[in-house]
Amino acid sequence: MSTPTLTTHAAARSRAHGPTAALWHAVELHRPVAEVDGACELTLCGSLARIDVEQVWPVPARDVCPACVVLAR
Template sequence: MMLQTIVHAAARSRAHGPTAALWHAVELHRPQAELDGACELTVCGSLARIVPDEQWPVAATDVCAVCTTLVR
């Protein structure tokens, strides 16, 4: 039996009109060293820019509730 560990990176979305920028989770399928800060598909299905210096979960109040629920 093989145990698979899922690693998540933190990503920041852009503010769109009345929608605030939020922190999202991105499931990593490659080493963190290969991340270049590009936009990635988040766990909740939106696009957000990876922030290599931040780890998921982030200690902030502006975190996507859907990502938080799905990552648990």
């Protein structure tokens, strides 16, 4: 069985700043999660968030960025 070469997404948590609440975003992964070192990554919707390697996208949470949900499909 061959592995499909689909783009994988990681879940990343943005920080709350000003009126913007902290949300889960999707980050396109171009390297193994093992090599993600906790730096801030550009999310699909264009904000910066820190990848949480404990989480997989889609996140089973309610505070998920609606733009990333659409873009990660």
